[in-house]
Amino acid sequence: MAIAMRMVSINPAFLQEIKEDHHELRQLMHHTSAMLDRSGPEEIEYKRLVEMFSKLRDQLAMHFSLEEAYGYYEDAISIAPHLCRRAERLQGQHFELFGELCRLAEMSEQLLYHEQPKTLLGGLAGDYRRFQVRFREHESQERDLILEAMNDDIGTGD
Numbered sequence: 001m002a003i004a005m006r007m008v009s010i011n012p013a014f015l016q017e018i019k020e021d022h023h024e025l026r027q028l029m030h031h032t033s034a035m036l037d038r039s040g041p042e043e044i045e046y047k048r049l050v051e052m053f054s055k056l057r058d059q060l061a062m063h064f065s066l067e068e069a070y071g072y073y074e075d076a077i078s079i080a081p082h083l084c085r086r087a088e089r090l091q092g093q094h095f096e097l098f099g100e101l102c103r104l105a106e107m108s109e110q111l112l113y114h115e116q117p118k119t120l121l122g123g124l125a126g127d128y129r130r131f132q133v134r135f136r137e138h139e140s141q142e143r144d145l146i147l148e149a150m151n152d153d154i155g156t157g158d
Helices: 012-038 046-070 072-079 081-112 118-154
Strands: none
Touching (some): 012 046, 072 081, 081 118
């Protein structure tokens, strides 16, 4: 009796790129949060804040592109087709999360160019904290999906 097995190959250079991307994204999120938490409307460097959000937006776009190019979802679905809906929902969240961060970046620009009163800085900070919570939850669900798919593929042992 022949048993067919699917092999998932991982390109080490690509894996390193994803690892570096995750590190850079975490750093940018931390620095942006620190800037918003430490500064009041009069102390904050609005130009620097706009730069941070711009870098963060670009890094998030890279992050999602790498995840999708790497085949996180395709591999999970091919290994465990019953995870298809969950994978599609998570991949759909990329668009939502990116759009949310773009809106936050735009808010920071409005503060810089005095299109919004400086008192809205607290609203931006609160919105950013909520974004971080949603993003972390999204990443956690992605990890759970991949682990479940891999457990289905190789089994958990008896």
